[in-house]
Amino acid sequence: MNETTWRALGAGAILLAYGLMCAGIYLRQRRRRAAVAREAATLAGDGAVAPVLVLFASQTGQAQALAWQTARGLQAQGKPVRVLSLDALDLPTLAGTAQALFIASTYGEGDAPDGAGVFAAEPMQQAASLPGLRYAVLALGDRQYTHFCAFGRALDSWLQASGATPLQPRMDVDNGDPVLLATWLASWGADGAAGQAPDEPTAWRLHARRLLNAGSAGAPVFELAFRPDHDGAALPFWTSGDLARIELTSDPSRPRDYSIASIPADGELQLIVRQERRSDGSLGAASGWLTAHLSVGDSVALRLRPHPTFRLDANTARPLILIGNGTGLAGLRSHLRARDRAGHHANWLIFGERNAAHDHLCHGEIEDWQRRGVLQRLDLAFSRDQESRCYVQHRLLQAADTLEAWLARDAALYVCGSLEGMASGVDAALRQIFGDAAVRELTLSGRYRRDVY
Numbered sequence: 001m002n003e004t005t006w007r008a009l010g011a012g013a014i015l016l017a018y019g020l021m022c023a024g025i026y027l028r029q030r031r032r033r034a035a036v037a038r039e040a041a042t043l044a045g046d047g048a049v050a051p052v053l054v055l056f057a058s059q060t061g062q063a064q065a066l067a068w069q070t071a072r073g074l075q076a077q078g079k080p081v082r083v084l085s086l087d088a089l090d091l092p093t094l095a096g097t098a099q100a101l102f103i104a105s106t107y108g109e110g111d112a113p114d115g116a117g118v119f120a121a122e123p124m125q126q127a128a129s130l131p132g133l134r135y136a137v138l139a140l141g142d143r144q145y146t147h148f149c150a151f152g153r154a155l156d157s158w159l160q161a162s163g164a165t166p167l168q169p170r171m172d173v174d175n176g177d178p179v180l181l182a183t184w185l186a187s188w189g190a191d192g193a194a195g196q197a198p199d200e201p202t203a204w205r206l207h208a209r210r211l212l213n214a215g216s217a218g219a220p221v222f223e224l225a226f227r228p229d230h231d232g233a234a235l236p237f238w239t240s241g242d243l244a245r246i247e248l249t250s251d252p253s254r255p256r257d258y259s260i261a262s263i264p265a266d267g268e269l270q271l272i273v274r275q276e277r278r279s280d281g282s283l284g285a286a287s288g289w290l291t292a293h294l295s296v297g298d299s300v301a302l303r304l305r306p307h308p309t310f311r312l313d314a315n316t317a318r319p320l321i322l323i324g325n326g327t328g329l330a331g332l333r334s335h336l337r338a339r340d341r342a343g344h345h346a347n348w349l350i351f352g353e354r355n356a357a358h359d360h361l362c363h364g365e366i367e368d369w370q371r372r373g374v375l376q377r378l379d380l381a382f383s384r385d386q387e388s389r390c391y392v393q394h395r396l397l398q399a400a401d402t403l404e405a406w407l408a409r410d411a412a413l414y415v416c417g418s419l420e421g422m423a424s425g426v427d428a429a430l431r432q433i434f435g436d437a438a439v440r441e442l443t444l445s446g447r448y449r450r451d452v453y
């Protein structure tokens with residue numbers, strides 16, 4: 001065979017591989033859509049009347065929970081309903097819908113939450129044609145952020161620019177304002193009183209508190225262990241990836257969510273908390289209370305919050321790549337403990353902190369996982385142990401080939417820790433290695449999940 005024939009064969013092989021990759025993406029998308037459709041069909045009725053779409057854009061689950069409450073209200077009035085995450089919505093479906101209700105939170109600097117990132121980056125980039133659509137928007141946010149309810153607002157503007165007609169003015173909800181939530185729910189026939197989080201607080205006792213980074217140049221990090229307040233009381237249900245919400249008596253309007261660092265099999269609920277200091281030197285309200293004021297033996301009320309976007313769920317049987325920094329180890333540790341118990345050893349941890357000597361949080365447990373093969377690979381990035389700063393995103397770039405091999409084995413990525421610097425850097429590194437389209441596909445298929453703050 002001459003060189004031209006070899007080249008032609010090579011080009012043919014590349015085309016074939018590309019075709020197979022496209023077919024794989026298409027089939028996965030189709031499977032995902034079918035699963036979403038099955039879930040939504042439970043409320044959708046017999047198909048004689050077009051369902052109302054209830055669409056949510058949610059990071060930690062509040063918008064999602066409200067979407068289901070809204071849907072149940074509509075259903076109680078005899079209306080067929082479909083509940084969908086915004087990223088599971090396509091424009092033809094929306095254009096063919098008469099009525100849609102949007103419940104959207106805001107993250108980052110006025111950005112869409114992860115479950116709506118693709119919708120925000122694609123359909124929302126230009127006006128669509130939605131003249132037959134009547135809609136309402138419930139925007140969730142927090143006035144402490146500069147871009148209050150920015151994503152809900154952007155969604156509203158886009159719908160208006162697309163020719164859709166508002167059923168009522170947009171509602172901008174500050175910090176879960178119960179009055180506005182009850183008003184929204186009542187307008188769709190749902191029980192207003194159910195507007196509060198359905199998860200009841202449970203009573204716990206602080207059993208132990210341990211400093212994890214003695215001698216650190218950074219702020220102290222503690223592990224707190226809580227046990228049920230009453231001896232012999234059963235542990236409430238949670239699963240790895242979930243959150244614990246703390247409401248301070250001094251500031252009940254501003255609850256704080258912490259990633260749970262343990263699993264129920266540990267017999268206790270553990271958190272990893274960094275003691276924050278304000279610029280005037282005083283302790284942060286929640287972290288100061290947990291790390292300094294609360295004494296061992298004291299009681300606390302915690303609400304366990306399901307965190308569907310960060311659970312293992314459909315990724316249970318997949319290899320996992322767990323990436324995080326600082327107290328973000330909490331969310332990764334609960335997953336690793338769950339994996340250890342389930343005997344799933346295809347785990348790769350990439351963890352970053354400042355100095356190995358003082359900030360190697362939970363190193364005993366991590367070494368034990370390594371020794372027992374629970375971790376197949378471990379990469380540590382101690383940013384200040386060398387001249388030039390090195391972060392987890394640099395480890396990702398250095399290990400790009402291995403990362404590619406793991407993703408080819410259908411691995412899922414879990415990122416936990418700070419949004420600025422870490423999670424944004426990790427996202428940029430993933431896009432640099434795999435391209436935007438692949439990151440989009442990972443997000444849509446639930447193989448790229450984040451618990452970032």
Ligand SMILES: Cc1cc2nc3c(=O)[nH]c(=O)nc-3n(C[C@H](O)[C@H](O)[C@H](O)COP(=O)(O)O)c2cc1C
Pocket residue numbers: 057058059060061062063064105106107108109110111113140141142143145146147148149150175176419452453
């Ligand atoms: C890291 C972080 C960033 C946030 N950024 C904003 C923001 O820019 N603007 C805003 O109005 N709310 C912001 N919020 C508040 C959320 O939008 C609000 O808590 C919402 O109720 C969460 O709903 P979800 O559980 O459905 O994601 C932010 C919250 C967190 C934790």
